Structures are given as structure tokens and as C-alpha cells.
Amino acid sequence: MRETTNFLLAGVGGQGTILASDVLVNVGLAAGYQAKQAEVHGMSQRGGSVTSFVRWGKHVYSPLVGGGEVDVMLAFEKAEALRNLNQLRPGALALINLTAIKPVTVTSSGQLYPDDSTLHEKIALVTKNVVYVDGEAMATEVGNIRAANVVLLGALAAMMERVGLSGSELTTEMWLAIITARVPTRYVELNRQAFEAGRKAVSG
Amino acid sequence: MIKMLSGDEAVARGAWEAGVAVASAYPGTPSTEILEELARFPNTYAEWAPNEKVAVDVAVGAAYAGRRSMASMKHVGLNVAADSLMYASMTGMEAGLVIVSADDPAMHSSQNEQDNRTFAKFARIPCLEPSDSQDAKDMTIAAFELSERFDTPVLLRLTTRICHSASAVELGERSNFSPAEAKAFPRNPAKYVMVPGNAVKRHPVIEQRILDVAEFAENFPYNCIETGEHSLGIITCGVAYQYAKEVFPTASILRLGLTWPLPQQLIRRFANSVDRLIVIEELDPFIEEGVRLMGIAVEGKSIFPLVGEFDPRVVRESAIKAGLLPDTAHVPLPDVEVGPLPARPPVLCPGCPHRPLFYILNKLKVPVNGDIGCYTLGLIPPLSAIHSCGCMGAGIAVAHGAVKAGSPEKHVAVIGDSTFFHTGIPALINSVYNRSSMITVIMDNRVTGMTGHQENPGTGRTLQGEATTAIELEPLVRALGIKHVKTVPAFAVSEIETTLKEYLKLDEPSVIITLEPCALLPEARKRWVPLEVISDKCNGCTLCFRIGCPAILKSDELDAKTQRPKALIDSALCTGCEVCAQICPRDAITFRPVEMSEA
Numbered sequence: 175m176r177e178t179t180n181f182l183l184a185g186v187g188g189q190g191t192i193l194a195s196d197v198l199v200n201v202g203l204a205a206g207y208q209a210k211q212a213e214v215h216g217m218s219q220r221g222g223s224v225t226s227f228v229r230w231g232k233h234v235y236s237p238l239v240g241g242g243e244v245d246v247m248l249a250f251e252k253a254e255a256l257r258n259l260n261q262l263r264p265g266a267l268a269l270i271n272l273t274a275i276k277p278v279t280v281t282s283s284g285q286l287y288p289d290d291s292t293l294h295e296k297i298a299l300v301t302k303n304v305v306y307v308d309g310e311a312m313a314t315e316v317g318n319i320r321a322a323n324v325v326l327l328g329a330l331a332a333m334m335e336r337v338g339l340s341g342s343e344l345t346t347e348m349w350l351a352i353i354t355a356r357v358p359t360r361y362v363e364l365n366r367q368a369f370e371a372g373r374k375a376v377s378g
Numbered sequence: 379m380i381k382m383l384s385g386d387e388a389v390a391r392g393a394w395e396a397g398v399a400v401a402s403a404y405p406g407t408p409s410t411e412i413l414e415e416l417a418r419f420p421n422t423y424a425e426w427a428p429n430e431k432v433a434v435d436v437a438v439g440a441a442y443a444g445r446r447s448m449a450s451m452k453h454v455g456l457n458v459a460a461d462s463l464m465y466a467s468m469t470g471m472e473a474g475l476v477i478v479s480a481d482d483p484a485m486h487s488s489q490n491e492q493d494n495r496t497f498a499k500f501a502r503i504p505c506l507e508p509s510d511s512q513d514a515k516d517m518t519i520a521a522f523e524l525s526e527r528f529d530t531p532v533l534l535r536l537t538t539r540i541c542h543s544a545s546a547v548e549l550g551e552r553s554n555f556s557p558a559e560a561k562a563f564p565r566n567p568a569k570y571v572m573v574p575g576n577a578v579k580r581h582p583v584i585e586q587r588i589l590d591v592a593e594f595a596e597n598f599p600y601n602c603i604e605t606g607e608h609s610l611g612i613i614t615c616g617v618a619y620q621y622a623k624e625v626f627p628t629a630s631i632l633r634l635g636l637t638w639p640l641p642q643q644l645i646r647r648f649a650n651s652v653d654r655l656i657v658i659e660e661l662d663p664f665i666e667e668g669v670r671l672m673g674i675a676v677e678g679k680s681i682f683p684l685v686g687e688f689d690p691r692v693v694r695e696s697a698i699k700a701g702l703l704p705d706t707a708h709v710p711l712p713d714v715e716v717g718p719l720p721a722r723p724p725v726l727c728p729g730c731p732h733r734p735l736f737y738i739l740n741k742l743k744v745p746v747n748g749d750i751g752c753y754t755l756g757l758i759p760p761l762s763a764i765h766s767c768g769c770m771g772a773g774i775a776v777a778h779g780a781v782k783a784g785s786p787e788k789h790v791a792v793i794g795d796s797t798f799f800h801t802g803i804p805a806l807i808n809s810v811y812n813r814s815s816m817i818t819v820i821m822d823n824r825v826t827g828m829t830g831h832q833e834n835p836g837t838g839r840t841l842q843g844e845a846t847t848a849i850e851l852e853p854l855v856r857a858l859g860i861k862h863v864k865t866v867p868a869f870a871v872s873e874i875e876t877t878l879k880e881y882l883k884l885d886e887p888s889v890i891i892t893l894e895p896c897a898l899l900p901e902a903r904k905r906w907v908p909l910e911v912i913s914d915k916c917n918g919c920t921l922c923f924r925i926g927c928p929a930i931l932k933s934d935e936l937d938a939k940t941q942r943p944k945a946l947i948d949s950a951l952c953t954g955c956e957v958c959a960q961i962c963p964r965d966a967i968t969f970r971p972v973e974m975s976e977a
Contacts, residue, residue, distance in 0.1 A: 237543035240691030
């Protein structure tokens, strides 16, 4: 892998991006990297955009990632994927959840929400390494729509493995141990299934 | 043991390891999690105070009594607590006292981005600035040691990026620094009673003290030189150190952990060892001006921004522009025109009990003087019903001032329950005492909302989860001398309107308390029931769009006659507050089932 891997997680308050970035930074630490995580969320609890950065590497100094230096984007929401597109390094990995959360500005001020063809076309201008998943649908299938964030982590793990961004030391069990340590006992099995569903959606 | 901790968690851990006995705070982003985390540790007492001044006084009292203590707050909280900071500096204490200020460069959730290092200089106290979570823990412990060594409060200055980033921390054990019990309260008026006669004698003591700290700073382990190439020397501190390392991996760096007072000899030695000296620091040119006053040629704010937060890109691009790095260092952006994206401002949540009041205030077109809290979001269109908001507790007195100036309209001040306890009460006293004619609305959602549901004097629970007296607002307000007081359910749209109209006619001060727990509280969540639009009855009149509820969407179906989109309720977001149902002129939105309404 590169000296440092820079992740950007983007979504909307309440989607579980913060749990996902907490998992990701701890996976990095468990894999033996220096790892840092930064939340850039302002007043996210009130429906605003949420961004987190996670960095893994031999030496990691800055907790923030500068524009144009994101290696992996995990977008929990379609408009947020577009909003952060210009942060990406050309050819970066992009994992995009096919969920639309229309902000109140669409209803009350007539602002437009981008359509899917715009999304695909713009993303393609920056990278071909893109995977679209329907995290909510897969999470609903395994039993709870709120596990969509873990579906996405499963998909991310498979994507990184596919392009050799993570070494063989990053096993599924390692991811799962870190995820399940962060959820109530009664949701452990649900999260295991959600992770596997996301993984299979990418690795087949 | 190594653990990922945020800077806030690391400060709590450091305070606990240092044996802190008493900690007090008022919640404020990005500092809130410090006390929330500390409250989980055994053998230490942590509390929410009604405001930051009280928090500092509490910590001072504990330190006078001989126990290590801490007060934490966001940067603007230190403005509220400044009076206490200044006397604490004058008196010193019997045990370590650490004041934590969490500054907010870029104003992620604040009204300004003041640089509180200036407070340390102003108050003649040392200022420590950690660069990551390990530093945050270690320097919290160092702050207590420094405080006791020099008999001074110590300012631990964090920034949002330190508070809210996580990095690995080596955990330690709790030390036995602090005596297990409080000592007899000192009878030492010459030191602790700051009447002029005593204060006159204390002033030279604190001036000498800061000189002594400056000498100590020369060998303080968190002030250190990392020798690299001699062509460029960088003095830096806090999170800016990380950006400096990232962008200038081969430069010589002097990292200051103690940024006030400055270690003059160390700085001079470093300056003499490099060809070009720059300072990389966020916000004010605090170190830069200190270095320049020493007669050393230095650049800082001529290269790097004075305003906002840094990141590696900001530092790199500024450096390229100043010729410190070649043009080839530039990292290109994809520069894709992504087209118009819908703005996603923070908004009042679906089911927020503040929404109906703002809908009515907007309708009545009255000037509204706001305050700090979730309800400041009443500013956002389409509610657009906040016309001033400056700091905690300001709204009531601002409205009163406008009234006394002869403002031609009746004024309404809106303030939350926690903010009212914070600094609203004296302003309300003023409006009674000085015969105002304004309306104050206390929006009581039974919790400190914006910072993420902290207990406050009205909730009946302490920070540590114990039951306590819940201060009732209506009797309190009556006791202040307000004769016209009414508590109205916050979702009772027409009752709020009627009461406001009635009180707008009064020639004396009045108070309306809108009461309803925050929709996100666990008890409130149990009552969530999504409502529905009866499509046949909706004609797309758009009235329900004007309450700015994220759960109300435009459907794809157009009304045959008006050709306007009908309303649609997102059942995943709707809580069933019924505000839209109440204002719909065509009864096109269902109410809650009767049995649920009673629940």
C-alpha cells in the first residue's frame, strides 16, 4: 500500500458515519498502522452534512486530509458524494451508497437534488474505481435498515482487498471484532450479517 | 494499554490520572465531551454548572480547599468566566487548578473565533497547547504540576481539531498527587481576600511568577527543537505542528507546548540556527508577535491566513505562494463542475418543539432577539424569525435596549431553558426592574439540546445521573416580579399565537414558557408516530412547506387544478408532532391516533 491512506467518509447527521469512522480508525490501529481520525461535523445532529477523515500510515501527522489527497471516499448519501468529489485524488476508490436524503431546502426553497445520471457522469470524470451499493436495502434484508453503515464497511473492506489497498493482515474477523465491540450484544449477529452482505456485494 | 481517544477524552483521562478531585463545566462545542467523559471515572466529582463563571469559581474553591480541580469550557465561555480567571490568577491556590479553553478556529459551531491565548497573557498565567491526543493527556497532567509548582492557574488551550480528532494514547494509572481529603480551608486573607490592600501586594507576585515560568519554559520538555535542514526554521504549536510536519518534512522545527510565556533563549538559539524563520500558528500572530518583540526577523501572518482553520492544503498552498516550496509541490484538485447541489444547512429536527413558535413569530412579523442554542436555527428560511443573536444570555437585554431606544415595534426575546439558567435571569430581572414592555419566550425543551442532551438545573438530574431538585421556571419567573406568565404546550400552535397577541398589547414585561421535551430524548422517541398526507384533500397550497420540517417533502403528484406538487410526509422522519396537521387549511394531514395521543 501507499505510505499513507487517506479516507473521507461523507454523509448526513444520523446515518452512522461517525461509528463507521471510529471502526475504520481502530481497524487501522489494529493492523499496525499509525491512525488518526477527525470529525468535521459542526451542527450535524440537526440534519447537516457530516464529514470524517481517517488516515492510516507509517507516520501520520495531520488528522485532516487536504483537498485532492483523498484515496478512498465512502459516501453514505448521493448528494454528499458529489459535494466531496473535488477532494479526491484522480483514480481514488469511491464507494457510494445509493441513498438520497433530500434536504429541507429542496422542499421549502425549490433547490434541485441531483439525478442519478449526473452523479454517475461526474464521478466517472474523477475515478473509474467506483462501486455503488444500496446499503439500506441490504440492511433491511438482513433485518434492520440502521445497519446500512456496517453494510458499507463490509463493501469497503472487499473493495480495498480487491485493489490491494489493504494487506492480508486485515482479516474479516479483525473488522468484525472492532465492529461488534461497538454495538449492543443483541445487535452483534445483525452486524455480522450486514458486514458479510456488503462484502459479498462487492467481492461476489 | 493503547487506546484511540479524542482530544477531549484524553484531557479527561489526563485529569483523572493526575488525581483531579473536582471538575465543573458548562457544555459548549467542542469542549462538552471532556466532562461527560470524566463523569464516567471513579473517585472524582464532575458537575455541570449553570455557566462558565460558576464553573471556574467552583474549581477555584476546590483548589483553595487543597484538591486538584479543573473547569472546562468553549472559548467564548472564558469571556463569561474572565472575572474569575483574573482573581484566581491574583490569589493562586493550595492545589493545582487547570482551566481548559476549547477554541473553535473556523467557527464550526461558534459566533466568533477568538484566540484565547491572549487570555493567558492578559491574566499572567501559563498557556499549554497540545498537538494530538497523547499530548492532550500528558499536558493535562503537566498542567497540574505547573500549576502547583508556580502557584498559578494554568490555561490548557485546545482547538476543535484537537478536541474532535482521535489518535492513539498510552493509558496510565491514577496518581496519588492529590491529597485524599480537603485540607482545612486556608485562613490566609493576605493571599485569598482580594481587597485593594491585599491585591496591591499580590500584583508584583504574579508579575514575578510569569517571569519565573518563562525561565522554566526554557527546559520544559514540551518545548523542543527537531533539527532538520538549516535553510528553514519553523516555530509552531498545537495542531499546526502536524501540518508543518506534513508539509515541511525536512525543515527544522521548534514546537512550543508552552506558548505563554515564551522561552526567549530557546527561541533565540533556534532562530540563530536557521536561515529563514517562520511561525505556523492558527488564528492570531501570538507567537509571531512575541518573537518579533524580541527583535528577531520572523514571518507568519504575511504567509499563512489569520482567519479560519488550517489543514495541510492551506499550509502548502500558502507556502508555495510565499516561495517556501516549489510550484511542483502543488496538489491539483479534480476541479469537476458538480453543478448546483442543494444546500444542507443545519435545521430544526422533525418534531422539534421550537418550530411552532417560530412559525407564529414569522407570521406576526415582530422583531425577535435570539440567543444561543438549537433555537438559533429559527433563523433559517422558511422560518426566518431570528433578527439578532450574539452570545449566551444576550437576547433579553438586547430586546430591552431596543425598547428603551424607542424601537417602534414590540420586541420578543427567545431563549432556551439552559441558556436562561446560564445568563438569562439577570437580564430578565433588568427588564422587570426597569419597566420594559417586551415579551420573553423561554423555550423549555427540558434539556440542553444543541450540545447533545446535557442535564441542566431544570432537568432534575445531575451530570453524574443522580436525582436532584428540578428548578421550575414559572415560579422562578413569577418570583422575579413578572405578573404575566403563561406556560403553553410548545405544539399548541393557536394557543401560542393567541397568547403572543394578548401579551403584545401589554405595557409591561411578560413571559411565555413553551414546554415540550426535545423530540430526540429517549422518552419522546417512544411517542413517535408518523402522520400521513391524505392526497385527495391536498391541493398543493404549500402552507405546510413553510414550517421548514425536513419530514415534509414535495411529492411527484401535482394537484390537477393548481398544478403544484402535493405534500408528502417521509414516514422515516416524521415524529407525529402534528404542527403541519394543525396548520393545514384543508385537513389533508392526519392527526395521531387518539390512543397514541393519550399515551
